[in-house]
Amino acid sequence: MDFAGAYSADNLAFLLEGFWVTLKVAFISIILSFIIGGIIGIIRYAKVPVLSQLLALIVETVRNLPLLLIIFFTYFALPEIRIKLEIIPAAIVALTIFESAMLSEVIRSGLKSIDKGQMEAARSSGLSYTQALIHIILPQALRRMVPPIVSQFISLLKDTSLAVVISLPELTHHGQIIYGQSQKFLIPILILVALMYFVVNYSLSLVAQRLELKRT
């Protein structure tokens, strides 16, 4: 084991560069997933006929598949039906497909957790269903959704590492490149990479915890 060699300035800079890609890809994916998952969650909450059943089927299918399979499929299988994506877009698309399904459930159960009386009161004071949803239900539900969304973001940061199978230049992949140079770097690099994920994810989990406590 060669800690000094593994932690050379060049290697550290290279790992940070990888971590930046991890953060960027995870952040873009969570934003897209929030938008898509939000639309799916609202349609399913409002029980729009046909559409909500169709979305339920898609969400259940995606949620029950391994993310690794979705990443692999997006990058290697879609070109066979003439959808060719570069590595970074493919990673973002795959993570977004998976995470939208997860977040749609978070958003739907957040909406469902708001007392029914709220909707009834809003409707009987003259608001339309859509107005009641936008002005009364959503603002209350959003506050409750923040902690589970932060937890999902933590999962997403960890899951981004699966994109090593398509050589996404993120943290784990950059780690692989460094310990590929010498067996002596393996353990020091695995430890450092694990610690980098840990520091960011643990901090985020503390934030999520604090938000949850504030609520109750």
Next chain:
Amino acid sequence: MLDFSILTENLDMYLLGFKNTILSSLIALVASLILGILVAIMRIAPIKPLNWLGTAYVEFIRNIPLLIITFFFFLGLKLSGLYAGTLALTIYTSSFIAEAIRAGILSVPKGQMEAARSSGLSYGQAMRLVILPQAVKIVIPPLGNQFINLVKNSSILAVVAGLDLMYHGDLISSRTFVVFDVYIFVAAFYLILTIPLSIGVGYLEKRLAKSN
């Protein structure tokens, strides 16, 4: 249209991978349940150093990717892919199981423990006879969810040539030069496992909500 001859001609390989995925998931499930229970006990036992150790284990493992743990066993300890993957799955899942169990035990009102203790039971007896039976009911649905995650996460074995379903999909696609159809069938095999589990967990959650 899907080419079903890919499924029929490679059925033995699909089934071998399917079998290994089930086997690895079941072993990891049992092992992570045992480990998770031990860690949960460490976290709630009235002994401070054990609490710290349990907390450090859970917080560290939960916040790093499963892939890193897998690489540690596969590349660091040079275990075979199947063993490294199953071991990593066990360690990773045990941290989530420990949390689920701890949350379940803590959700039993404090008065229960106090009443049991004041009627003469020891801490261990009160835990075993009064708290745990009530906690089990609360813990089962989250444990079910962890098992579904475990089955999905077992695909990590493919990254270290772990002979699972994903890995065999890889073999079949490099033999047939087809990717799309091969992985649609791989997906179907995963869904055969995970969809009934999800339905089961959903059913338990509903029943539990009613009984409360």
